[in-house]
Amino acid sequence: MKQLLLLLALVIISCKNNENPEEVSTMEADSVNEMEGFTDNLIGDEEIKFEVEEANRLVELPLGCLRTEYPNKLNQTLENKAALGEPAELHPAFYGCFDWHSSVHAHWSLVSLLKQFPDLEKKEAILEALQTSLSEENIRGEVAYFQRQESGSYERTYGWAWLLKLAEELHTWDNPVAEELTQNLQPLTSLIVQRYMEFLPKLNYPIRVGEHENTAFGLSFAWDYAQTFENEEFEKLISKSAKAFYLKDDDCPISWEPGGFDFLSPCLEEINIMRRILPKNAFEMWLEDFMPQLKTKDFELEVGEVSDRSDGKLVHLDGLNFSRAWVFYGLINNYPDKFKHLKPIADRHLTYSYPNLVGDSYEGGHWLGTFAIYALQESKNK
Numbered sequence: 001m002k003q004l005l006l007l008l009a010l011v012i013i014s015c016k017n018n019e020n021p022e023e024v025s026t027m028e029a030d031s032v033n034e035m036e037g038f039t040d041n042l043i044g045d046e047e048i049k050f051e052v053e054e055a056n057r058l059v060e061l062p063l064g065c066l067r068t069e070y071p072n073k074l075n076q077t078l079e080n081k082a083a084l085g086e087p088a089e090l091h092p093a094f095y096g097c098f099d100w101h102s103s104v105h106a107h108w109s110l111v112s113l114l115k116q117f118p119d120l121e122k123k124e125a126i127l128e129a130l131q132t133s134l135s136e137e138n139i140r141g142e143v144a145y146f147q148r149q150e151s152g153s154y155e156r157t158y159g160w161a162w163l164l165k166l167a168e169e170l171h172t173w174d175n176p177v178a179e180e181l182t183q184n185l186q187p188l189t190s191l192i193v194q195r196y197m198e199f200l201p202k203l204n205y206p207i208r209v210g211e212h213e214n215t216a217f218g219l220s221f222a223w224d225y226a227q228t229f230e231n232e233e234f235e236k237l238i239s240k241s242a243k244a245f246y247l248k249d250d251d252c253p254i255s256w257e258p259g260g261f262d263f264l265s266p267c268l269e270e271i272n273i274m275r276r277i278l279p280k281n282a283f284e285m286w287l288e289d290f291m292p293q294l295k296t297k298d299f300e301l302e303v304g305e306v307s308d309r310s311d312g313k314l315v316h317l318d319g320l321n322f323s324r325a326w327v328f329y330g331l332i333n334n335y336p337d338k339f340k341h342l343k344p345i346a347d348r349h350l351t352y353s354y355p356n357l358v359g360d361s362y363e364g365g366h367w368l369g370t371f372a373i374y375a376l377q378e379s380k381n382k
Contacts, residue, residue: 047347048354050376055117061357061369062106063122065097066129071362073099077150090145093138098366101159101212105370107133108166112373115173127177134181143187146195156199157218160192164225171228193234196222200237206245208270210262210320215245216269217323223276239277246270250289258304263319263371267291268327275334284338294331297341303352312363318353319364322371325349329378350375 048054072087072095087095094103110126120126145151155163167189170182206215219242226235252267271291275283293299301324304317328346331339350372357368 048350048376050380052117052119055113056121058357058369058373059110059113059120059122059126061365062097062109063125063129065362065366066103066106066110066133068096068098068362068366071098075099075154077154079148079150083148083150092141093133093135094142098362100155101162102367102370104159104166105162105367108162108169109370109373111166111169111173111178112377115169115175116377130181131177134184136184139184139188143191146188146191152195156195156213157215157222158212160195161218161221163188163192165221168225168228193225193231197234197237200241203241208266210257210259210264210266211316214264214266214269216242216266216273217264220269220273220276223273242273242277246274246290247286252291254291254293254301258317258320261313261316262304263316264323265320265327268324272327272330275330280335294342295338299341299345301345301349303349306353306356309356309364310361315361315364315368318356318368319371321349321353322368322375326371326375326378329375329381333378333381346379350379 069087074087074090076083076090078084091100091103094100094107097103097106107130110130114120114123114126146154167182167185170178170185203215207213208215219238223235223238223242225231226238249270252270254265254267257265257267267290271287271294274286274290278286287294304320304324306317307314309315309318325346328339328342328349332343332346353368354372357365357372
């Protein structure tokens with residue numbers, strides 16, 4: 001039966017990635033006071049009002065870390081002594097927020113929030129921060145780093161994916177500043193696409209972990225970019241890779257999740273990319289073999305519980321709750337009749353971790369805001 005379903009799916013288709021940083025405060029006392037009240041915006045126990053007031057609070061997180069150079073995890077392979085340098089020297093655009101990829105998606109967070117809420121209180125500060133970071137000169141410096149002999153696998157593929165998501169967000173923003181920044185970013189964007197095009201044909205097996213290297217997550221954001229920019233060659237490669245990796249998968253062991261440091265769900269991220277690349281009828285047949293319990297009205301999935309939010313690894317589970325939520329919201333938005341029963345589960349994951357975004361610990365503060373913003377964005381993307 002499995003072989004028949006796969007054959008049908010193929011016929012239909014043919015027809016159509018740690019160390020804990022020290023605790024630092026990234027906001028002044030008055031900014032912390034502005035952030036108070038996250039829990040006040042919960043409706044009952046299960047929903048958050050994602051409106052301008054909440055966006056004004058959320059924007060403090062990326063603004064607070066964008067120019068915070070230390071602590072910093074460079075994750076650098078040194079080819080020689082001369083390769084040593086200060087973070088801001090090595091990464092003139094993306095040196096803050098503890099590591100490169102977190103800085104990239106902090107920039108995405110600012111763009112996303114300002115696009116959705118053009119009247120943010122700190123609109124001018126956001127525009128200034130974006131123009132300062134994403135200058136033509138700074139992006140040339142980032143390209144130079146990626147072109148170093150030892151940087152071939154740097155930020156593969158998690159950081160790559162977020163860079164493409166930033167490029168996509170800028171490209172779809174109807175704002176003169178966005179046009180300028182998209183052009184500035186283009187050399188780095190093109191380099192990342194080239195890296196993907198070189199890497200995917202060599203990747204014989206998908207990476208299924210719940211952290212940065214997860215292949216399905218990287219493919220999902222890359223697919224969004226390829227479609228937005230109408231890059232058919234890139235789109236075809238992503239589709240071909242995802243089908244080769246995942247089309248024959250059965251019975252994903254969701255009961256094994258989460259792992260202790262997961263911020264992505266291996267099962268759900270795989271669903272997220274297959275939802276994108278397969279026609280709806282083919283996706284439904286594939287899901288019936290991969291995770292059939294997801295369609296049942298009594299499906300349940302407990303939130304990932306965090307025991308210590310000052311531990312840079314254990315706090316990953318807050319990110320898992322947000323990323324699980326965004327996958328569920330994506331399913332609900334695309335299949336409202338079949339998956340609306342997942343909304344309480346998605347809301348529960350979101351509201352468990354959301355009130356903990358703000359505090360005196362940098363371990364989660366430097367990145368979790370982005371995951372919350374993306375989950376909230378998906379929740380209202382109907």
